[in-house]
Amino acid sequence: MIARLIISTLGWMVFMGACLFGAAGTFDWPAGWTFLVEMGLLSIGSGAWLARHDPELLAERLSVFVQRGQSRWDQVFMICAAVAWVAWLVLMGLDAMRFHGSVAPSWLQGLGGALLALSILFVCFVFRENSYASPVVKIQSERGHKVIDTGPYAYVRHPMYSGAIVYLVGMALLLGSWWGLACVPLITAGLGYRAVREEGLLAERLAGYDAYMLRVRYRLVPYVW
Template identity: 45%
Template sequence: MLIRFFLQTSIWLSAMAALLFVPAGTTAWPEAWIFLGIIGGVGAAAGLWFARHDPGLLRERLSSPFQAGQPAWDKAILSLFFALYLGAFVVMGLDAVRWRATVMPVWAEAAGAVCILVSYAIIWRVLAENSFAAPVVRIQAERGQRIVTTGPYAIVRHPMYGGAILFLLGTPLLLGSSYGLVFVPLLVILLAIRSVFEERALSERFPKYAAYTEKVGYRLAPFVW
């Protein structure tokens, strides 16, 4: 499984590098190398940790984002999300380097790096708490899925999405692209829509989920929504 993990990670990093450096027209882009170093380093550390402590979760995280039995609405939302997400990297490479349309202050780029690191810390904590956090909306009956209400889930109902928002915000800041920031609200809206549909699916499968939503009133961010 570790071989598969490192192979998929290498392919993903290579794809990210191509999406950044080809539109930029150069590899002389320090912020992009910092970004790739962060996601590659944290990703490798997380993979090794979960391979030892929760291989079942790692196996799920390595699975395809499009699977049999996955709701059609989830496939549609993920397809649009990935299209916008990957397209944003092309725009950021053009904006920050080739066109030089944006001049991002150093403090904003540093803030972006912090957002990404905090995002990873949140997501890591979520995965450590919830072994059923698969990349697709699917009831994992074969793994005895249950509703997790502890840890970050005692604060918001979708803490991984909350952490992902910080990543989405931090990426264009670190890469120095104001054009990239335009994609953030669109991607957040898709996460919000997915959370609503996901809760409907969970409520149909787990009768106790309704009580959980009453106890934890926020979906993505405390005191916001």
């Protein structure tokens, strides 16, 4: 499992590096290297923790983003999300380095790096509470899927997406791209759409989820939405 984690992480870092540095047109991009190294270490570290804490969940997280049993609409969403992710990486490489359209102070880039680490730590907290945190929308009846209402799930219904927003902001800041940061609300809107569709499926197929929605009012941000 650890070998699979390392190979998957390295492959993902190579892919993101190709998008970022290919768009940048240069390898002389300290912020780009910092991002890749930080994310590689955080991914392997959090994955190693998950391998000890919940190996079944790690196996689920390492699976492909289009699966059997996944809702059809979510398959389409994930394909569109993958295309949008590549476009976002390319945009930040073009903006921050090739065209030098953005200039971010070093302290703000440092804040971005801190937000990345904070988001991964928060996601680990989510994983500790929810062993069914699959990357795709589906009911995991073979694993005894049930409603989780403890930890961050006592405050928002989709804490994974909440952590993702922090991750997106941190990534754009670390890479020093204002255009990348400007895209975060659009990506967040996509997450919000998925959250609403996911809730419809869970309320229909997962016992007790409709009652959980009445208890926990907010989806992503407490007292906001």
